[in-house]
Amino acid sequence: MxxxxxxxxxxxxxxxxxxxxxxxxxxxxxxxxxxxxxxxxxxxxxxxxxxxxxxxxxxxxxxxxxxxxxxxxxxxxxxxxxxxxxxxxPVASLTAWQALHAAGELRAGQKVLIHGASGGVGGFAVQFAKEAGVMVVASASGRNREYLLGLGADQVLDRHTEPFEQHANGVDLVLDFVGGDLAARSWPVLAPGGAVVSTAALDIAANAPGGYRGIFHSMRSDPARLEQIAQSVASGKLKxxxxxxxxxxxxxxxxxxxxxxxxxxxxxxxxxx
Ligand SMILES: NC(=O)c1ccc[n+]([C@@H]2O[C@H](COP(=O)([O-])OP(=O)(O)OC[C@H]3O[C@@H](n4cnc5c(N)ncnc54)[C@H](OP(=O)(O)O)[C@@H]3O)[C@@H](O)[C@H]2O)c1
Known part of the structure; x- marks a missing residue:
């Protein structure tokens, strides 16, 4: 080791x-x-x-x-x-990739809100989402605003002073990389048919209101994808x-x-x- x-x-x-x-x-x-x-x-x-x-x-x-x-x-x-x-x-990059693409079924042109964007998983999710051609709203502490803009976020919400409920709407996919009550509070900002994918709220599927998808995602091993991601990091394409x-x-x-x-x-x- x-x-x-x-x-x-x-x-x-x-x-x-x-x-x-x-x-x-x-x-x-x-x-x-x-x-x-x-x-x-x-x-x-x-x-x-x-x-x-x-x-x-x-x-x-x-x-x-x-x-x-x-x-x-x-x-x-x-x-x-x-x-x-x-x-x-391994864990952070694969979780971010799978939350966006496997669980979240992300498509170009959509809008994504990421709770916990400054964390280990969130930093990869911001970059993968931008690479997929979507608009990224990142929620985290305000001190991390420049960091998140540097990763490509289109909008950064300071979770302490800019509650996402008041500053985000029409979101196709919410990624909850925090837990607590964030998943439950996110349904109102979704566009019709939207989804909340959480890596922390185990009960999310049972609590999804009609017309929305709630998905708990558990990371799966994927060495082929991991090798690609590692090469992107080695070449400087991914931060x-x-x-x-x-x-x-x-x-x-x-x-x-x-x-x-x-x-x-x-x-x-x-x-x-
Ligand atoms: N299910 C799975 O397979 C799986 C896999 C990996 C991780 N996870 C889970 O996913 C979560 C994220 O993992 P991680 O490694 O990225 O954790 P992390 O590095 O600790 O990042 C989470 C970040 O979220 C921010 N945050 C805290 N409260 C927030 C709020 N109310 N709104 C927005 N942002 C908030 C904090 O950043 P600021 O300082 O900017 O506030 C914190 O650094 C953890 O709960 C972890 O256990 C699950």
Missing amino acids: KAAGVNGFDWKLQAGYLQRAYPVPMPATLGLELAGTVVQAGPGAKVFKVGDRVMGTVGMGAYADHVAADETKLCRIPDGLSDVVAACL TTIAEVLALSRYPEAVERNKNGHAPGKIVLDFTI
């Missing part, structure tokens, strides 16, 4: 919020995504060999010095991409933002900051410092 991204899943699991949705046998080692180097290949391994630099998702257990990973969930780290940058891609890099020994701080607020982008644990 060289580096691992920190995710909201960590503190939600620790706090017991996921007992019903994602029962996990205890004791468990946290950590959903990784970047590292293959030191041993299992008997059935066909794709990777010792010495290959790989990245991807694991069910759990990435916060460890060695991880046994399923090679069908990994891809190569492109030359020129550091392990720390690679580790912040990644790292909020903070911490040593593995500072993992409790990393999880605390992921829960209670952090700079834009993704918190990463670097196993080499």
Whole structure:
């Protein structure tokens, strides 16, 4: 293991919020995504060999010095991409891509409102949505306005002073990357037939009013897409933002900051410092 991204899943699991949705046998080692180097290949391994630099998702257990990973969930780290940058891609970039294109069925010319646009997932969603030719309204803290405009957002709403209910309407797709009551508050800003896709509100489908779609999206491993995304990052076409890099020994701080607020982008644990 060289580096691992920190995710909201960590503190939600620790706090017991996921007992019903994602029962996990205890004791468990946290950590959903990784970047590292293959030191041993299992008997059935066909794709990777010792010495290959790989990245991807694991069910759990990435916060460890060695991880046994399923090679069908990994891809190569492109030359020129550091392990720390690679580790912040799998969960956030695949979640953003799938929320927009698989769950959200986004089409060019539509309007998207993104709650939590400054976070790890949101930063990719803003860029993927612009690439797809849609208008992007990004909601986050006002201090992150310039950052979000720099990623391509057409409009930025300061969530503290510009409530989206008063500043957004006719939205085809709302992406909720925050949770709480945001999904429930988003129905009135939708255009007819619109959808809210949430990565945090587990009960969203049951609560969707008639005429609207409410979808909870759970990220799926997709190494082929991840490799494409990683190449876009390596070539400079796609931006990644790292909020903070911490040593593995500072993992409790990393999880605390992921829960209670952090700079834009993704918190990463670097196993080499
Ligand atoms: N279901 C899945 O497969 C899946 C996969 C990945 C992530 N997730 C979940 O998706 C969520 C986002 O993940 P993430 O890694 O992007 O988290 P993150 O990096 O912590 O980003 C969330 C950001 O949302 C902003 N925010 C907080 N309250 C807000 C509000 N009321 N309105 C608008 N923005 C608000 C905050 O930024 P400011 O400082 O700008 O306010 C915060 O940094 C988390 O709940 C995570 O657990 C689920």
